[in-house]
Amino acid sequence: MLLGGLGLDRGRKLDCDSAGNCTLFGSTFKSFGESTDIFVIRLNPNHTPEWARTYGGTNKDTLQDVVASRDGGYLLFGSSQSLFITPLKVLSPHRVPRPLIVKLSHGGDVEWAKLVQFNDSKAQTKLFSATQTTDGGFVLVGQ
């Protein structure tokens, strides 16, 4: 099945639980707005969309990878050029790409979010992978 809109929707990661619900993660551009956002679709066991949401800031936000957490939620991480000074996109301020980390609940609500900024780094900082540790925390690695 094809999912998305009339723009550019790129599927990247998915997770399926023991009940057969599958959550699809990717990014979207010009299907539902002018800026690139993280795009999440939840399918029920019959593969029918239950809900779909975009997540982002004032500018380009893209997904690198996703970790399913033991509380049923997800840790999303990728790159952001947004400023997050306002939830509105109309001003579209932006800055250099920085790693963005977003924790979602099982229902898709944002629980917390972080930006990683190494001011002394000449090269762009990127996150490549993450895992949940035995104590419930998360370790993320990058360059």
Added chain:
Amino acid sequence: MFALKLVADGKPIWLHRYHMDTYYGNATTVTSLKDGQIDIAGGYFNDMDEGGFLVMTLSPDGLPMHVTEYPRPLTPLGSAILSPIGMGVLDNGQTVIAGAYKLKDKPESAYVLWFDQKGMFKNGHIYSLRNAVDTPVTVGSFTIRREVGATNRIALVGNSGAVGVVRAMNEPGDQAIALLIDEQGNVSSEVSVRASGTQSTNHSNSEYDDIAPLQDGSFALLGTTDGFGAPIVNFIFSVWTPHDNTSALFNVFSIDVQAAPVPVPAVSGDTDRIENVPASKIDVTELKVSNLEHP
């Protein structure tokens, strides 16, 4: 390369950078071990195109306990570059690393390496697409997503050039592939799909980008396509039910790699560089989506 630890509520606990003398490093995949330790795999290289990949075991505090480097293995086809893409731990404690395999002046292929419970190299295989002249064709974006159950089979997905014709990625005729690999490294089941339509390939379609097991033994697959009736580019979601078959697409080569322990000191970083973003500042938009597939 660096590693960052956050607790469950997002508070940063530690941040470490890891330096290798004369080499650049990047940590491309990480997995958590049962005892709280952390395994990281990545690549290292220098300006003279030398390097290899490394596996680093960290303590729960993020300090290197042991680091092993694996210079480029010499295969019957030449010296190889192995780039880790995915890593996981099997039920039997073995660590499996999957990634992209590159020979000089030849297209990319895929590999899987097995390590025993002590982190020692056990065996490795290269999976190259079979074609008329028996050389690899382009394969990329392999992901390891399953290391479970009695069979301990590993599912990989990726995209390749058309069999028999060496192509650049994303050209018309490329196909997505998914395969199951058994404990001996043999391909026990495989599936491929070639996008329909003749649209321009500027959109980088890759129909199988990720794979997840379903309870009935099948797998869910997610990717991106400009075929199958997509208006421009959309998510493509499909389900694969593997049936054991002898691989028709793949040549399988065994490889050996030499290992050497290396010192990689950690330098603690400032966790103040982790900036909080209020959840209210993340714009969340509810959408209505439905299957766009043409009947």
